[in-house]
Amino acid sequence: MSQKSxxxxxxSAVANVDExxxxxxxxxxxxxxxxxxxxxxxxxxxLQSLVHEGTPDEIAQNFKEQANEYFKGKRxxxxxxxxxxxxxxxxxxxxxxxxxxxxxxxxxxxxxxxGSVLRxxxxxxxxxxxxxxxxYRSALALLALDRVDEALDxxxxxxxxxxxxxxxxxxxxxxxxxxxxxxxxxxxxxxxxRREEEDRKILAAAYQARNIIDxxxxxxxxxxxxxxxxxxxxxxxxxxIPVFFLYPQxxxxxIVTEFVETTPFAAHLEVMFPPQAPPPEWxxxxxxxxxxxxxxxxxRRKRLFKVGKNMTLLxxxxxxxxxxxxxxxxxxxxxxxxxxxxxPKGTAVEKNWVEEFKANKDNRI
Numbered sequence: 190m191s192q193k194s195x196x197x198x199x200x201s202a203v204a205n206v207d208e209x210x211x212x213x214x215x216x217x218x219x220x221x222x223x224x225x226x227x228x229x230x231x232x233x234x235x236l237q238s239l240v241h242e243g244t245p246d247e248i249a250q251n252f253k254e255q256a257n258e259y260f261k262g263k264r265x266x267x268x269x270x271x272x273x274x275x276x277x278x279x280x281x282x283x284x285x286x287x288x289x290x291x292x293x294x295x296x297x298x299x300x301x302x303x304g305s306v307l308r309x310x311x312x313x314x315x316x317x318x319x320x321x322x323x324x325y326r327s328a329l330a331l332l333a334l335d336r337v338d339e340a341l342d343x344x345x346x347x348x349x350x351x352x353x354x355x356x357x358x359x360x361x362x363x364x365x366x367x368x369x370x371x372x373x374x375x376x377x378x379x380x381x382x383r384r385e386e387e388d389r390k391i392l393a394a395a396y397q398a399r400n401i402i403d404x405x406x407x408x409x410x411x412x413x414x415x416x417x418x419x420x421x422x423x424x425x426x427x428x429x430i431p432v433f434f435l436y437p438q439x440x441x442x443x444i445v446t447e448f449v450e451t452t453p454f455a456a457h458l459e460v461m462f463p464p465q466a467p468p469p470e471w472x473x474x475x476x477x478x479x480x481x482x483x484x485x486x487x488x489r490r491k492r493l494f495k496v497g498k499n500m501t502l503l504x505x506x507x508x509x510x511x512x513x514x515x516x517x518x519x520x521x522x523x524x525x526x527x528x529x530x531x532x533p534k535g536t537a538v539e540k541n542w543v544e545e546f547k548a549n550k551d552n553r554i
Contacts, residue, residue: 249280253289260296269296287313291322298326306330321351328360337371340364392416395428399450399506400519401527402489414446415525427451430502433528434461434484438538439471444526450502454484454529458498476533483539485530490518491550493543496529 243251256271272293280286294309307330313323324347331340344361347354396403405411412431419427432448445457462468462479469477484496488509496505511518520527532539 245278246280246282246285248278249275249285249289252278253285253292256292260292265296265299269293272296283316287317287320287323291320291326294323294326298329301333303330303334319350321347321354321357325354325356325360328357328364332360332364332367337364337368341368391425396522399428400510401506401522402519403522406524412524412526414444416522419449431526433526435528435530436471436477437530437542438532441471448502453499453501454496455498458482476536477531481534483532483534485532486520487528487530487546488518489521490516492518493546502527
């Protein structure tokens with residue numbers, strides 16, 4: 190026999206259900222709860238003494254009927270309370286108990302309490318292992334929780350004894366599509382991870398060939414600018430690297446986010462410090478002008494190299510290479526950036542900085 194696909198008791202056709210339910214709230218027979226205090230209302234007094242009288246089946250049936258009215262009015266929390274009271278009455282009629290559990294699951298499904306749906310339906314299935322509504326609502330909850338394989342299993346079990354159930358078939362189709370989509374996403378994720386790992390290995394090999402020593406942050410964070418291959422070079426042989434220019438005289442810096450390693454330093458200095466342009470705010474003495482600057486590269490082993498204005502990063506890589514037999518050395522790539530110091534050429538500032546650098550180097554040895 191085919192099971193209906195609705196997720197709860199049949200909806201009411203009454204035009205204004207809320208109004209009807211509001212009247213029920215003030216009608217002793219349909220009150221959501223009865224006052225515990227003494228009352229002069231004869232009907233209430235009678236109900237207070239009779240609410241738990243009768244057989245467990247009669248009590249549970251009364252609670253179910255009240256709950257159904259609230260469910261039809263989409264007042265799911267109130268309906269849930271009555272279904273629970275019906276279950277707590279412990280009816281002997283197992284069919285009635287299963288209905289109460291399934292209807293309670295329907296309320297929880299509407300309220301997106303998916304864990305409760307699964308518990309309600311599990312209890313129903315333990316009483317009636319061919320309760321299609323319990324399997325249907327379990328499958329919907331599992332699908333909402335992205336437990337796709339379990340949702341498919343629910344549908345498959347139900348279709349064994351109810352093969353024409355349109356609701357179960359519909360959920361089965363949704364679960365099958367969700368499974369396929371999930372598998373597609375997982376394949377894409379794995380492929381992305383594989384490509385990223387391959388790119389990391391290629392980049393690590395490129396660093397090694399260039400005498401670049403990568404020094405990522407210990408916490409794993411990174412700045413938004415990272416070394417990458419020049420998109421205009423399809424052979425993936427030219428790196429673009431973020432470069433910091435430090436001005437220790439004023440404790441400030443600039444960053445060139447896209448420094449192509451084949452570009453001479455002069456190309457950037459001309460743009461940053463054109464002779465005819467106003468100086469940067471921090472250049473109090475107007476000393477930082479293209480053609481009058483010295484650029485220094487520092488290695489991991491604290492060696493200092495003066496960079497010629499027409500040199501490129503490729504030239505620097507070769508210049509800083511350790512001699513045969515000496516410990517490995519190179520430029521430090523800190524947080525994805527190379528760093529160079531810029532100073533006014535031939536000034537006391539430059540001389541003092543170089544001397545201080547060398548003195549500190551000797552102290553570290």
